[in-house]
Amino acid sequence: xxxxxxxxxxxxxxxxxxxxxxxxxxxxxxxxxxxxxxxxxxxxxxxxxxxxxxxxxxxxxxxxxxxxxxxxxxxxxxxxxxxxxxxxxxxxxxxxxxxxxxxxxxxxxxxxxxxxxxxxxxxxxxxxxxxxxxxxxxxxxxxxxxxxxxxxxxxxxxxxxxxxxxxxxxxxxxxxxxxxxxxxxxxxxxxxxxxxxxxxxxxxxxxxxxxxxxxxxxxxxxxxxxxxxxxxxxxxxxxxxxxxxxxxxxxxxxxxxxxxxxxxxxxxxxxxxxxxxxxxxxxxxxxxxxxxxxxxxxxxxxxxxxxxxxxxxxxxxxxxxx
Amino acid sequence: xxxxxxxxxxxxxxxxxxxxxxxxxxxxxxxxxxxxxxxxxxxxxxxxxxxxxxxxxxxxxxxxxxxxxxxxxxxxxxxxxxxxxxxxxxxxxxxxxxxxxxxxxxxxxxxxxxxxxxxxxxxxxxxxxxxxxxxxxxxxxxxxxxxxxxxxxxxxxxxxxxxxxxxxxxxxxxxxxxxx
Numbered sequence: 113x114x115x116x117x118x119x120x121x122x123x124x125x126x127x128x129x130x131x132x133x134x135x136x137x138x139x140x141x142x143x144x145x146x147x148x149x150x151x152x153x154x155x156x157x158x159x160x161x162x163x164x165x166x167x168x169x170x171x172x173x174x175x176x177x178x179x180x181x182x183x184x185x186x187x188x189x190x191x192x193x194x195x196x197x198x199x200x201x202x203x204x205x206x207x208x209x210x211x212x213x214x215x216x217x218x219x220x221x222x223x224x225x226x227x228x229x230x231x232x233x234x235x236x237x238x239x240x241x242x243x244x245x246x247x248x249x250x251x252x253x254x255x256x257x258x259x260x261x262x263x264x265x266x267x268x269x270x271x272x273x274x275x276x277x278x279x280x281x282x283x284x285x286x287x288x289x290x291x292x293x294x295x296x297x298x299x300x301x302x303x304x305x306x307x308x309x310x311x312x313x314x315x316x317x318x319x320x321x322x323x324x325x326x327x328x329x330x331x332x333x334x335x336x337x338x339x340x341x342x343x344x345x346x347x348x349x350x351x352x353x354x355x356x357x358x359x360x361x362x363x364x365x366x367x368x369x370x371x372x373x374x375x376x377x378x379x380x381x382x383x384x385x386x387x388x389x390x391x392x393x394x395x396x397x398x399x400x401x402x403x404x405x406x407x408x409x410x411x412x413x414x415x416x417x418x419x420x421x422x423x424x425x426x427x428x429x430x431x432x433x434x
Numbered sequence: 435x436x437x438x439x440x441x442x443x444x445x446x447x448x449x450x451x452x453x454x455x456x457x458x459x460x461x462x463x464x465x466x467x468x469x470x471x472x473x474x475x476x477x478x479x480x481x482x483x484x485x486x487x488x489x490x491x492x493x494x495x496x497x498x499x500x501x502x503x504x505x506x507x508x509x510x511x512x513x514x515x516x517x518x519x520x521x522x523x524x525x526x527x528x529x530x531x532x533x534x535x536x537x538x539x540x541x542x543x544x545x546x547x548x549x550x551x552x553x554x555x556x557x558x559x560x561x562x563x564x565x566x567x568x569x570x571x572x573x574x575x576x577x578x579x580x581x582x583x584x585x586x587x588x589x590x591x592x593x594x595x596x597x598x599x600x601x602x603x604x605x606x607x608x609x610x611x612x613x614x
Binding site: 115116117118119120121122123124125126127128129130134135137138139141208210211214215273274322324328330370371419 | 447451454455458459461462463466467471472473475476477479480483484516528529530531532533534535536537538539540542543544546547550554555556561562565566568580
Protein backbone atom coordinates (compact mmCIF):
# COMPACT_ATOMS: atom_id res chain seq x y z
CA UNK A 113 0.00 0.00 0.00
CA UNK A 114 1.32 3.47 -0.75
CA UNK A 115 2.15 6.14 1.75
CA UNK A 116 0.66 9.40 0.45
CA UNK A 117 2.04 11.37 3.39
CA UNK A 118 5.64 10.39 2.68
CA UNK A 119 5.22 11.02 -1.04
CA UNK A 120 3.65 14.44 -0.51
CA UNK A 121 6.12 15.67 2.09
CA UNK A 122 9.17 14.24 0.31
CA UNK A 123 8.17 16.08 -2.83
CA UNK A 124 7.31 19.33 -1.05
CA UNK A 125 10.65 19.35 0.82
CA UNK A 126 12.66 18.02 -2.14
CA UNK A 127 14.65 21.25 -2.51
CA UNK A 128 15.92 21.05 1.07
CA UNK A 129 19.06 18.97 1.20
CA UNK A 130 22.06 18.75 3.49
CA UNK A 131 24.55 19.50 0.75
CA UNK A 132 28.33 19.74 0.99
CA UNK A 133 28.25 23.50 1.60
CA UNK A 134 25.97 23.12 4.59
CA UNK A 135 28.00 20.20 5.94
CA UNK A 136 31.12 22.29 5.65
CA UNK A 137 29.49 25.12 7.60
CA UNK A 138 28.50 22.71 10.38
CA UNK A 139 32.02 21.41 10.63
CA UNK A 140 33.46 24.91 10.72
CA UNK A 141 31.02 25.90 13.44
CA UNK A 142 32.26 23.03 15.62
CA UNK A 143 35.87 23.97 14.92
CA UNK A 144 35.21 27.53 16.02
CA UNK A 145 33.93 26.40 19.39
CA UNK A 146 36.34 27.17 22.21
CA UNK A 147 35.79 25.92 25.77
CA UNK A 148 36.93 29.21 27.29
CA UNK A 149 34.18 31.14 25.60
CA UNK A 150 31.39 29.46 27.50
CA UNK A 151 31.01 31.63 30.62
CA UNK A 152 31.00 34.75 28.48
CA UNK A 153 28.45 33.26 26.18
CA UNK A 154 26.09 32.36 29.01
CA UNK A 155 26.32 35.82 30.46
CA UNK A 156 25.57 37.30 27.09
CA UNK A 157 22.63 35.00 26.59
CA UNK A 158 21.06 36.38 29.74
CA UNK A 159 21.73 39.91 28.64
CA UNK A 160 20.12 38.95 25.37
CA UNK A 161 16.98 37.98 27.23
CA UNK A 162 16.95 41.16 29.29
CA UNK A 163 17.09 43.48 26.36
CA UNK A 164 14.71 43.57 23.48
CA UNK A 165 17.05 41.77 21.17
CA UNK A 166 16.09 41.86 17.60
CA UNK A 167 17.14 39.41 14.97
CA UNK A 168 16.94 35.67 14.83
CA UNK A 169 20.12 33.72 15.16
CA UNK A 170 20.50 30.87 17.52
CA UNK A 171 23.91 29.27 17.18
CA UNK A 172 24.60 29.63 20.87
CA UNK A 173 28.29 28.79 20.95
CA UNK A 174 29.07 31.21 18.15
CA UNK A 175 27.45 34.12 19.87
CA UNK A 176 29.86 37.02 20.12
CA UNK A 177 27.91 39.67 21.96
CA UNK A 178 25.21 42.28 21.88
CA UNK A 179 25.75 45.48 19.99
CA UNK A 180 23.94 48.80 20.02
CA UNK A 181 22.83 50.96 17.12
CA UNK A 182 26.37 52.14 16.50
CA UNK A 183 27.76 48.62 16.44
CA UNK A 184 29.40 48.97 19.87
CA UNK A 185 29.26 46.03 22.20
CA UNK A 186 26.89 46.32 25.16
CA UNK A 187 28.53 44.86 28.27
CA UNK A 188 26.79 41.77 29.63
CA UNK A 189 25.08 41.94 33.00
CA UNK A 190 24.87 38.77 35.03
CA UNK A 191 24.39 35.11 34.42
CA UNK A 192 21.64 32.78 35.50
CA UNK A 193 20.34 31.39 32.24
CA UNK A 194 20.20 27.59 32.38
CA UNK A 195 21.46 25.72 29.38
CA UNK A 196 19.54 22.80 27.95
CA UNK A 197 21.35 19.51 27.51
CA UNK A 198 20.14 16.44 25.65
CA UNK A 199 19.72 14.36 28.79
CA UNK A 200 17.93 17.07 30.66
CA UNK A 201 14.24 16.41 31.02
CA UNK A 202 13.53 19.49 33.13
CA UNK A 203 11.13 21.75 31.36
CA UNK A 204 9.47 19.01 29.37
CA UNK A 205 6.21 19.27 31.32
CA UNK A 206 6.20 23.05 30.91
CA UNK A 207 6.83 22.50 27.22
CA UNK A 208 3.87 20.15 26.96
CA UNK A 209 1.65 22.66 28.77
CA UNK A 210 2.83 25.49 26.53
CA UNK A 211 2.05 23.39 23.48
CA UNK A 212 -1.38 22.74 24.89
CA UNK A 213 -1.87 26.47 25.49
CA UNK A 214 -0.77 27.23 21.93
CA UNK A 215 -3.24 24.72 20.56
CA UNK A 216 -6.07 25.91 22.78
CA UNK A 217 -5.49 29.58 22.00
CA UNK A 218 -4.39 29.34 18.38
CA UNK A 219 -7.90 29.51 17.02
CA UNK A 220 -9.29 32.24 19.25
CA UNK A 221 -10.91 35.17 17.45
CA UNK A 222 -8.82 38.31 16.92
CA UNK A 223 -10.85 40.40 19.35
CA UNK A 224 -9.85 38.18 22.28
CA UNK A 225 -6.78 38.57 24.45
CA UNK A 226 -5.67 35.46 26.31
CA UNK A 227 -3.07 34.79 28.91
CA UNK A 228 -1.64 31.43 29.79
CA UNK A 229 -0.05 30.63 33.10
CA UNK A 230 2.32 27.69 32.89
CA UNK A 231 3.87 26.67 36.16
CA UNK A 232 3.58 30.16 37.68
CA UNK A 233 4.81 32.03 34.65
CA UNK A 234 2.42 34.09 32.55
CA UNK A 235 2.57 34.43 28.78
CA UNK A 236 0.30 36.78 26.87
CA UNK A 237 -1.30 35.94 23.57
CA UNK A 238 -2.16 39.36 22.27
CA UNK A 239 -4.66 39.36 19.44
CA UNK A 240 -3.46 39.17 15.87
CA UNK A 241 -5.21 39.91 12.64
CA UNK A 242 -4.23 37.87 9.63
CA UNK A 243 -3.96 39.88 6.44
CA UNK A 244 -4.42 38.49 2.97
CA UNK A 245 -2.37 40.99 1.03
CA UNK A 246 -0.07 43.95 1.39
CA UNK A 247 -2.76 46.48 0.55
CA UNK A 248 -4.95 45.19 3.37
CA UNK A 249 -2.10 45.73 5.84
CA UNK A 250 -1.61 49.27 4.53
CA UNK A 251 -5.34 49.97 4.79
CA UNK A 252 -5.68 48.65 8.36
CA UNK A 253 -2.71 50.65 9.60
CA UNK A 254 -3.94 53.79 7.89
CA UNK A 255 -7.49 53.41 9.25
CA UNK A 256 -6.20 52.76 12.76
CA UNK A 257 -4.11 55.93 12.70
CA UNK A 258 -1.11 53.78 13.52
CA UNK A 259 2.41 55.25 13.75
CA UNK A 260 3.65 52.07 12.06
CA UNK A 261 4.90 52.68 8.54
CA UNK A 262 5.09 50.48 5.47
CA UNK A 263 6.95 50.96 2.21
CA UNK A 264 5.11 52.61 -0.64
CA UNK A 265 6.02 49.81 -2.99
CA UNK A 266 7.85 46.50 -2.85
CA UNK A 267 11.00 45.52 -4.72
CA UNK A 268 10.26 44.18 -8.21
CA UNK A 269 9.25 40.50 -8.42
CA UNK A 270 8.34 40.17 -4.74
CA UNK A 271 4.79 39.17 -3.96
CA UNK A 272 2.95 38.92 -0.68
CA UNK A 273 3.06 35.52 0.99
CA UNK A 274 1.63 35.68 4.52
CA UNK A 275 1.31 38.30 7.20
CA UNK A 276 -0.37 39.50 10.32
CA UNK A 277 -0.80 42.57 12.46
CA UNK A 278 -0.65 42.32 16.23
CA UNK A 279 -2.55 44.49 18.67
CA UNK A 280 -1.79 46.08 22.00
CA UNK A 281 -4.30 47.18 24.63
CA UNK A 282 -4.12 50.87 25.45
CA UNK A 283 -4.50 51.68 29.14
CA UNK A 284 -7.60 53.71 28.29
CA UNK A 285 -9.33 50.45 27.33
CA UNK A 286 -8.36 48.49 30.41
CA UNK A 287 -11.69 49.07 32.13
CA UNK A 288 -13.57 48.28 28.89
CA UNK A 289 -12.17 44.76 28.60
CA UNK A 290 -14.77 42.06 28.99
CA UNK A 291 -13.79 39.17 31.22
CA UNK A 292 -14.24 35.93 29.29
CA UNK A 293 -13.36 33.59 32.08
CA UNK A 294 -10.62 31.35 33.25
CA UNK A 295 -10.07 27.69 32.62
CA UNK A 296 -7.56 25.08 33.62
CA UNK A 297 -7.43 22.35 30.98
CA UNK A 298 -4.53 20.63 32.76
CA UNK A 299 -3.00 20.91 36.21
CA UNK A 300 -0.32 23.59 36.02
CA UNK A 301 -1.97 25.43 33.13
CA UNK A 302 -4.41 28.31 33.50
CA UNK A 303 -5.95 30.19 30.59
CA UNK A 304 -7.54 33.58 31.13
CA UNK A 305 -9.39 35.54 28.47
CA UNK A 306 -10.64 39.06 27.82
CA UNK A 307 -12.57 40.54 24.92
CA UNK A 308 -11.35 43.86 23.53
CA UNK A 309 -13.83 46.64 22.87
CA UNK A 310 -14.33 47.32 19.13
CA UNK A 311 -12.63 50.70 19.37
CA UNK A 312 -9.38 49.00 20.48
CA UNK A 313 -9.17 46.90 17.33
CA UNK A 314 -7.11 49.44 15.41
CA UNK A 315 -4.30 49.71 17.95
CA UNK A 316 -1.51 47.82 16.29
CA UNK A 317 1.69 47.02 18.14
CA UNK A 318 3.47 45.57 15.16
CA UNK A 319 3.33 43.54 12.00
CA UNK A 320 5.14 40.69 10.35
CA UNK A 321 4.81 40.39 6.59
CA UNK A 322 6.45 37.81 4.35
CA UNK A 323 7.13 38.23 0.67
CA UNK A 324 8.72 35.87 -1.79
CA UNK A 325 10.05 36.16 -5.32
CA UNK A 326 9.87 33.60 -8.10
CA UNK A 327 13.20 32.08 -7.03
CA UNK A 328 11.90 31.46 -3.54
CA UNK A 329 14.00 34.26 -2.05
CA UNK A 330 12.44 35.78 1.04
CA UNK A 331 11.78 39.32 2.12
CA UNK A 332 10.40 39.84 5.61
CA UNK A 333 9.23 43.15 7.01
CA UNK A 334 8.66 43.44 10.70
CA UNK A 335 7.74 46.36 12.92
CA UNK A 336 7.38 46.47 16.67
CA UNK A 337 6.41 49.27 19.01
CA UNK A 338 8.82 49.37 21.91
CA UNK A 339 10.03 51.39 24.81
CA UNK A 340 13.65 51.42 23.72
CA UNK A 341 16.55 49.38 25.02
CA UNK A 342 17.24 47.56 21.79
CA UNK A 343 20.28 45.42 21.29
CA UNK A 344 21.30 43.21 18.42
CA UNK A 345 22.90 39.82 18.71
CA UNK A 346 26.21 39.55 16.90
CA UNK A 347 27.26 36.09 15.80
CA UNK A 348 30.40 34.73 14.31
CA UNK A 349 30.64 35.69 10.65
CA UNK A 350 28.29 38.68 11.02
CA UNK A 351 29.36 42.16 10.08
CA UNK A 352 27.53 45.33 11.01
CA UNK A 353 27.50 48.94 9.99
CA UNK A 354 25.55 51.96 11.21
CA UNK A 355 23.44 53.57 8.50
CA UNK A 356 21.68 56.83 7.90
CA UNK A 357 18.25 56.39 6.39
CA UNK A 358 15.94 59.35 5.80
CA UNK A 359 12.92 59.24 8.10
CA UNK A 360 14.62 57.20 10.80
CA UNK A 361 16.57 58.32 13.81
CA UNK A 362 18.90 55.33 13.85
CA UNK A 363 19.66 52.46 11.54
CA UNK A 364 21.98 49.52 11.30
CA UNK A 365 22.71 46.80 8.76
CA UNK A 366 23.83 43.33 9.72
CA UNK A 367 25.28 41.03 7.10
CA UNK A 368 24.69 37.42 8.06
CA UNK A 369 25.39 34.16 6.33
CA UNK A 370 21.66 33.55 6.10
CA UNK A 371 20.81 36.99 4.73
CA UNK A 372 20.88 40.71 5.43
CA UNK A 373 18.99 42.57 8.11
CA UNK A 374 18.40 46.27 8.22
CA UNK A 375 17.13 47.68 11.50
CA UNK A 376 15.72 51.17 11.66
CA UNK A 377 14.19 53.08 14.52
CA UNK A 378 11.52 55.72 14.33
CA UNK A 379 10.65 57.94 17.28
CA UNK A 380 9.02 61.31 17.68
CA UNK A 381 5.35 60.36 17.96
CA UNK A 382 3.27 60.82 21.09
CA UNK A 383 4.22 57.95 23.39
CA UNK A 384 1.60 55.24 23.74
CA UNK A 385 0.53 53.97 27.14
CA UNK A 386 -0.21 50.25 26.89
CA UNK A 387 -1.36 47.69 29.43
CA UNK A 388 1.54 45.61 30.67
CA UNK A 389 1.19 42.10 32.00
CA UNK A 390 0.36 43.16 35.55
CA UNK A 391 -2.83 44.82 34.28
CA UNK A 392 -4.11 41.30 33.71
CA UNK A 393 -2.42 39.38 36.49
CA UNK A 394 -2.68 41.72 39.44
CA UNK A 395 -3.29 39.72 42.55
CA UNK A 396 -1.43 36.74 41.06
CA UNK A 397 2.14 37.92 40.84
CA UNK A 398 1.68 41.31 42.47
CA UNK A 399 -0.48 42.52 45.37
CA UNK A 400 -3.93 43.90 44.57
CA UNK A 401 -2.89 47.37 45.68
CA UNK A 402 0.30 47.35 43.66
CA UNK A 403 0.32 50.41 41.40
CA UNK A 404 -0.13 49.45 37.78
CA UNK A 405 2.70 50.61 35.60
CA UNK A 406 1.82 51.10 31.97
CA UNK A 407 4.20 50.11 29.28
CA UNK A 408 5.29 53.27 27.49
CA UNK A 409 5.79 52.66 23.80
CA UNK A 410 7.80 55.53 22.40
CA UNK A 411 9.46 54.12 19.34
CA UNK A 412 9.07 51.68 16.48
CA UNK A 413 11.83 49.37 15.45
CA UNK A 414 11.61 48.04 11.92
CA UNK A 415 13.42 44.95 10.74
CA UNK A 416 13.91 44.22 7.07
CA UNK A 417 15.29 40.78 6.34
CA UNK A 418 16.13 39.56 2.88
CA UNK A 419 18.03 36.62 1.48
CA UNK A 420 18.74 38.09 -1.94
CA UNK A 421 18.48 41.90 -1.82
CA UNK A 422 21.66 43.95 -1.60
CA UNK A 423 22.34 46.33 1.24
CA UNK A 424 21.67 49.26 -1.09
CA UNK A 425 18.35 47.81 -2.19
CA UNK A 426 17.28 47.27 1.40
CA UNK A 427 18.31 50.76 2.43
CA UNK A 428 16.37 52.18 -0.51
CA UNK A 429 13.35 50.12 0.53
CA UNK A 430 13.55 51.42 4.10
CA UNK A 431 13.90 54.99 2.84
CA UNK A 432 10.49 54.89 1.20
CA UNK A 433 8.61 53.76 4.32
CA UNK A 434 5.87 56.18 5.21
CA UNK B 435 44.91 18.12 25.64
CA UNK B 436 46.44 14.64 25.85
CA UNK B 437 46.94 12.47 22.76
CA UNK B 438 44.20 10.16 24.02
CA UNK B 439 41.73 12.99 24.54
CA UNK B 440 42.64 14.51 21.19
CA UNK B 441 42.06 11.14 19.55
CA UNK B 442 38.67 10.78 21.21
CA UNK B 443 37.71 14.29 20.09
CA UNK B 444 38.72 13.52 16.56
CA UNK B 445 36.82 10.24 16.49
CA UNK B 446 33.74 11.98 17.94
CA UNK B 447 33.95 14.59 15.22
CA UNK B 448 34.22 11.94 12.55
CA UNK B 449 31.23 10.07 13.98
CA UNK B 450 29.16 13.23 14.12
CA UNK B 451 30.11 14.29 10.63
CA UNK B 452 29.11 10.87 9.37
CA UNK B 453 25.84 11.15 11.28
CA UNK B 454 25.01 14.53 9.78
CA UNK B 455 26.06 13.39 6.32
CA UNK B 456 23.56 10.54 6.61
CA UNK B 457 20.83 12.27 8.60
CA UNK B 458 21.37 15.96 7.84
CA UNK B 459 18.69 16.20 5.18
CA UNK B 460 16.14 14.63 7.49
CA UNK B 461 17.05 17.04 10.30
CA UNK B 462 17.06 20.05 8.02
CA UNK B 463 13.63 19.17 6.62
CA UNK B 464 12.21 18.60 10.08
CA UNK B 465 13.63 21.91 11.27
CA UNK B 466 12.18 23.64 8.21
CA UNK B 467 8.79 22.13 9.04
CA UNK B 468 8.93 23.24 12.68
CA UNK B 469 10.26 26.73 11.95
CA UNK B 470 8.77 27.42 8.50
CA UNK B 471 11.87 29.32 7.51
CA UNK B 472 15.06 28.05 5.87
CA UNK B 473 17.44 30.47 7.57
CA UNK B 474 16.08 29.54 10.98
CA UNK B 475 16.13 25.84 10.05
CA UNK B 476 19.82 26.09 9.17
CA UNK B 477 20.50 27.81 12.48
CA UNK B 478 18.62 25.07 14.33
CA UNK B 479 20.56 22.29 12.62
CA UNK B 480 23.81 24.08 13.32
CA UNK B 481 22.90 24.39 16.96
CA UNK B 482 21.90 20.73 16.98
CA UNK B 483 25.30 19.84 15.57
CA UNK B 484 27.06 21.82 18.28
CA UNK B 485 24.96 20.32 21.07
CA UNK B 486 25.54 16.81 19.78
CA UNK B 487 29.25 17.53 19.51
CA UNK B 488 29.43 19.07 22.97
CA UNK B 489 27.45 16.30 24.66
CA UNK B 490 28.74 13.37 22.64
CA UNK B 491 30.70 11.92 25.54
CA UNK B 492 27.57 12.04 27.72
CA UNK B 493 25.43 10.15 25.20
CA UNK B 494 24.20 7.14 27.13
CA UNK B 495 22.87 5.03 24.32
CA UNK B 496 19.20 5.29 25.37
CA UNK B 497 18.45 5.37 21.68
CA UNK B 498 20.49 5.21 18.53
CA UNK B 499 22.61 8.21 17.74
CA UNK B 500 20.34 9.36 14.91
CA UNK B 501 17.28 9.40 17.17
CA UNK B 502 19.20 11.26 19.84
CA UNK B 503 20.23 13.89 17.28
CA UNK B 504 16.61 14.14 16.18
CA UNK B 505 15.51 14.68 19.76
CA UNK B 506 18.09 17.42 20.16
CA UNK B 507 16.97 19.01 16.89
CA UNK B 508 13.26 18.91 17.78
CA UNK B 509 13.92 20.43 21.20
CA UNK B 510 16.10 23.10 19.64
CA UNK B 511 13.32 24.01 17.21
CA UNK B 512 10.78 24.12 20.04
CA UNK B 513 13.09 26.33 22.09
CA UNK B 514 13.35 28.66 19.14
CA UNK B 515 9.59 28.71 18.71
CA UNK B 516 9.26 29.76 22.34
CA UNK B 517 11.59 32.69 21.84
CA UNK B 518 10.27 36.21 22.10
CA UNK B 519 10.81 36.67 18.39
CA UNK B 520 8.65 33.67 17.54
CA UNK B 521 5.92 34.41 20.04
CA UNK B 522 4.57 37.13 17.82
CA UNK B 523 4.11 34.78 14.92
CA UNK B 524 1.06 32.95 13.78
CA UNK B 525 0.27 29.50 15.10
CA UNK B 526 -1.03 27.99 11.87
CA UNK B 527 1.61 26.11 9.91
CA UNK B 528 2.53 27.44 6.50
CA UNK B 529 5.19 26.21 4.12
CA UNK B 530 4.96 29.32 1.96
CA UNK B 531 8.32 30.68 3.07
CA UNK B 532 10.22 27.48 2.27
CA UNK B 533 12.03 26.91 -1.03
CA UNK B 534 9.89 25.78 -3.92
CA UNK B 535 10.01 21.99 -4.42
CA UNK B 536 12.69 20.61 -6.71
CA UNK B 537 10.23 18.06 -8.13
CA UNK B 538 6.60 18.64 -9.10
CA UNK B 539 4.01 18.49 -6.33
CA UNK B 540 0.76 16.95 -7.51
CA UNK B 541 -2.74 18.10 -6.70
CA UNK B 542 -3.11 15.04 -4.50
CA UNK B 543 0.07 15.99 -2.67
CA UNK B 544 -1.34 19.45 -2.04
CA UNK B 545 -4.46 17.98 -0.50
CA UNK B 546 -2.41 15.70 1.72
CA UNK B 547 -0.17 18.57 2.78
CA UNK B 548 -3.13 20.77 3.59
CA UNK B 549 -4.87 18.04 5.57
CA UNK B 550 -1.80 17.09 7.58
CA UNK B 551 -0.77 20.66 8.31
CA UNK B 552 -4.27 21.40 9.53
CA UNK B 553 -3.98 18.75 12.26
CA UNK B 554 -3.38 19.90 15.82
CA UNK B 555 0.35 20.11 16.47
CA UNK B 556 0.74 17.13 18.74
CA UNK B 557 -1.01 14.82 16.26
CA UNK B 558 0.76 16.26 13.23
CA UNK B 559 4.16 15.86 14.87
CA UNK B 560 3.72 12.18 15.67
CA UNK B 561 2.08 11.40 12.34
CA UNK B 562 4.92 12.97 10.35
CA UNK B 563 7.67 11.39 12.40
CA UNK B 564 6.15 8.02 11.68
CA UNK B 565 4.71 8.25 8.18
CA UNK B 566 7.13 10.74 6.69
CA UNK B 567 10.34 10.00 8.55
CA UNK B 568 9.66 6.30 9.11
CA UNK B 569 10.46 6.33 12.82
CA UNK B 570 9.02 3.64 15.05
CA UNK B 571 6.86 4.35 18.10
CA UNK B 572 9.58 3.64 20.65
CA UNK B 573 11.94 6.12 19.05
CA UNK B 574 9.21 8.72 18.51
CA UNK B 575 8.45 8.44 22.22
CA UNK B 576 12.12 9.02 23.00
CA UNK B 577 12.48 11.89 20.52
CA UNK B 578 9.44 13.70 21.88
CA UNK B 579 9.86 12.78 25.53
CA UNK B 580 6.43 11.15 25.74
CA UNK B 581 5.24 7.61 26.44
CA UNK B 582 4.81 5.00 23.74
CA UNK B 583 1.16 4.81 24.71
CA UNK B 584 0.81 8.51 23.96
CA UNK B 585 2.42 7.94 20.56
CA UNK B 586 -0.10 5.24 19.72
CA UNK B 587 -3.00 7.36 20.92
CA UNK B 588 -1.91 10.40 18.92
CA UNK B 589 -1.25 8.34 15.80
CA UNK B 590 -4.63 6.74 16.08
CA UNK B 591 -6.40 10.07 16.49
CA UNK B 592 -4.42 11.65 13.66
CA UNK B 593 -5.36 8.82 11.35
CA UNK B 594 -8.98 9.08 12.36
CA UNK B 595 -9.00 12.76 11.47
CA UNK B 596 -7.32 12.17 8.13
CA UNK B 597 -9.26 9.12 7.07
CA UNK B 598 -12.07 11.00 5.36
CA UNK B 599 -9.51 12.94 3.37
CA UNK B 600 -6.93 10.33 2.51
CA UNK B 601 -8.36 7.41 0.63
CA UNK B 602 -6.56 4.10 0.44
CA UNK B 603 -5.52 3.86 4.06
CA UNK B 604 -2.09 3.74 5.57
CA UNK B 605 0.70 1.26 5.43
CA UNK B 606 0.04 0.04 8.95
CA UNK B 607 -3.48 0.49 10.25
CA UNK B 608 -2.73 -1.37 13.48
CA UNK B 609 0.35 0.14 15.05
CA UNK B 610 0.52 -2.31 17.93
CA UNK B 611 0.26 -5.34 15.71
CA UNK B 612 2.52 -3.93 13.06
CA UNK B 613 5.10 -3.29 15.73
CA UNK B 614 5.89 0.31 14.90
